[in-house]
Amino acid sequence: MSEHNAADDTGDFFGYDNVSLDDVERIAEDEESQRWPEAMRQIYAMFKNELETHGADTKIAIALLNRICREFGGVQLYLPRGRQLEAEIMNLSIWQEFKGDNVEELSRKYDKSMQHIYRVVAKMRKREVKNRQPDLF
Structure with missing residues (x-):
């Protein structure tokens, strides 16, 4: 049985299913990501920090951000304080x-x-x- 490697994971990133989490993470960490909307950068950083705090693979942060963008992108959203x-x-x-x-x-x-x-x-x-x-x- 082969060992699961997060670098092999690909996801459906905006309809592109041949892109690995590693590839997207490199882009997210690049200075080009500074052009991303502030809310996206903050959410990505928050996810990454929480995953790291809990000992989870931080590459999942980009997949979570992708999911939020696909589900709520373009929608004005009120987020309660919790x-x-x-x-x-x-x-x-x-x-x-x-x-x-x-x-x-x-x-x-x-x-x-x-x-x-x-x-x-x-x-x-x-x-x-x-x-x-x-x-x-």
């Missing part, structure tokens, strides 16, 4: 730390009222029960 996602992640963190007798401690830690902690626990408990039990109707 507060809902942040709240859900905080709720998950509260739920994971909840022991039954530490509501006051969680309230202080997350700077939320005890009622808020109780609501989060109830919501997360309901979600967990729903995930474990199939809907009968």
Whole structure:
């Protein structure tokens, strides 16, 4: 069995399926990429940084950028700040730390009222029960 090599990967880059990730990455790193729109450069750099942080192949950044351009290119897009996602992640963190007798401690830690902690626990408990039990109707 041959070992998988990212340099052999080709993708459908704007309809050109014979181009390797290495080739496109070299172009992206070249000074010519400075002509790219600022948003594209920022997204590419952000993807590359996140992939590197997580120990993933940074060449995937160009494939992700390509996908975003193909899906959303030419569309004016409002991108929310992610507060809902942040709240859900905080709720998950509260739920994971909840022991039954530490509501006051969680309230202080997350700077939320005890009622808020109780609501989060109830919501997360309901979600967990729903995930474990199939809907009968």
